[in-house]
Amino acid sequence: MTGNRPDPEGHTELDVRTGRPTPDSRLITVSGELDRGTRDRFDRVARAVLAERPATVLVELSGTGFIDSSGLTSLINAYRTALQTGVRLALVAPSEPVARILALTGIDQVIDSYPTSGAALHA
Template sequence: MNHPHPRKDTAHAHQPPALHLDVRRTGTDRHLITVQGTLDLHTARQLADTLQSLLRADGHSVVLDLSGVTFLDSSGLTCLIAAYRTARTTGARLALVAPSQPVRHMLSLTGVDQVLHSYPAPDAVPHWPAG
């Protein structure tokens, strides 16, 4: 007789939310960060650390692919706003690519979509001059 394995399901339900980042250099001064998973209180620091180190480098552009983000809360939003402020201070560039529906909703609800520009695909993001 087959018995369901509730322990397996229960164990999976209690795992902390996961955030996966893939960072790729796509030019001499340009990086693409692909974000997948939940961007919240438990995971925002991971993205913030990555973003801040790239944006503090002279003249870097960071393209942030948010198509795989399944949830965004105020901590995740704060991370994006802090990255925008760092970019403005350092002269770096930050662009969002293909924000998922939960991300678009939060950006629109808070008005952040008026400040952080989004593009449909990485190829659609303009290549800004260095510096």
């Protein structure tokens, strides 16, 4: 996994990986800072995964140390796309700083969040 090293412009890297926990689900693991400078990477991956139309897409945020309004918008856009295409999208293990922002903005009341991928898949 890539560390959170600053790029030449001073932005922290965002590592976005995908997996397939079950045949009908996809996992997007996000590590680093999801902000204005990095959201495009998340958006590209989320669009590609959602285009596959799995039953469930999980977005794992335990390694995400920071999220700004741009990152929140990306999560909301992915959630809206999921709703429109009949895909269930849920968040998994948001880090403490991310969970705090999700709660402050009310997004935790809109997008379901679970402590583990297993809990999300069995909900």
